[in-house]
Amino acid sequence: KAGVTQTPRYLIKTRGQQVTLSCSPISGHRSVSWYQQTPGQGLQFLFEYFSETQRNKGNFPGRFSGRQFSNSRSEMNVSTLELGDSALYLCASGLDYEQYFGPGTRLTVT
Amino acid sequence: AQSVTQLGSHVSVSEGALVLLRCNYSSSVPPYLFWYVQYPNQGLQLLLKYTTGATLVKGINGFEAEFKKSETSFHLTKPSAHMSDAAEYFCAVTLYSSASKIIFGSGTRLSIRP
Numbered sequence: 001k002a003g004v005t006q007t008p009r010y011l012i013k014t015r016g017q018q019v020t021l022s023c024s025p026i027s028g029h030r031s032v033s034w035y036q037q038t039p040g041q042g043l044q045f046l047f048e049y050f051s052e053t054q055r056n057k058g059n060f061p062g063r064f065s066g067r068q069f070s071n072s073r074s075e076m077n078v079s080t081l082e083l084g085d086s087a088l089y090l091c092a093s094g095l096d097y098e099q100y101f102g103p104g105t106r107l108t109v110t
Numbered sequence: 111a112q113s114v115t116q117l118g119s120h121v122s123v124s125e126g127a128l129v130l131l132r133c134n135y136s137s138s139v140p141p142y143l144f145w146y147v148q149y150p151n152q153g154l155q156l157l158l159k160y161t162t163g164a165t166l167v168k169g170i171n172g173f174e175a176e177f178k179k180s181e182t183s184f185h186l187t188k189p190s191a192h193m194s195d196a197a198e199y200f201c202a203v204t205l206y207s208s209a210s211k212i213i214f215g216s217g218t219r220l221s222i223r224p
Contacts, residue, residue: 004153031210033210033211033212035212035214042214042215042216042217043200043214043217044214045211045212045213048210048211050210055210056210056211058211090153090154092154092210094210097142097159097161097204097210098156098159099156099210099212100156101146101153101154101155102153103151103152103153104152104153
C-alpha cells in the first residue's frame with residue numbers, strides 16, 4: 001500500500017507571497033493532519049480534516065488554512081508568507097490515533 | 111492540557127550499548143503515548159505506541175517502552191545500539207477525545223559511537 005505523499009518536496013517563496021502544499025493520504029484513510037516543524041518550536045499541530053471537515057485546530061494564525069477533498073486529499077495554504085514560516089510541513093493520515101507521516105515539504109521563505 | 115518532556119536533547123552511546131531515551135508526560139486523563147523516529151530529510155515513523163493494556167510495549171527495530179503511570183513516564187529503550195539507530199526520536203501524547211491532535215516532545219538526537 002502506498003504511503004503518504006506530499007508535493008512539492010521543496011519550495012522557495014518570497015515574503016508576502018502565498019503557497020499551497022498538497023498531501024495525498026494512504027488509501028482508505030479519511031483523516032489528514034498537518035504539522036509544522038521548526039528548529040525553534042519543534043513539531044506543532046496545525047489542523048486536522050476528516051471527511052472534508054476541519055475536526056481539530058492548533059494555535060496558528062488565520063493565514064494558515066486547509067481543506068480536504070472528497071477523495072481525502074488535502075491542501076494547506078499559507079497566505080502573506082513571513083520569514084518565520086520557513087519550516088518542514090508534515091502531513092499525516094491515519095485511523096483514529098495511529099498517524100502515518102509523509103516525507104514533508106520543506107518551505108523556505110526569503 | 112497534556113504535555114511531553116524529553117530529558118536530554120542529545121544522547122550519545124557506543125555501538126552495542128544500552129539505549130535509554132527519557133520521556134515524561136502530563137495529562138489529566140489516561141493518555142495514548144507514542145515514540146516516533148525521524149531520519150534526516152524524512153518524515154516521522156512510528157516506533158511503538160501505548161493505548162491500553164500491557165504497560166510494556168514492543169516496537170520495531172528492537173525498541174521497547176514501558177508506561178509507568180505512577181512516574182508519568184514512557185522511556186524508550188533498546189538493549190544494544192546499532193549504527194543505524196542514529197536519528198531524532200520524539201515522544202508524543204494524545205487523548206482519545208482528540209486522537210489525531212498529537213502533542214510532541216522537543217526531540218532527542220541519538221548518536222552512536224563506533
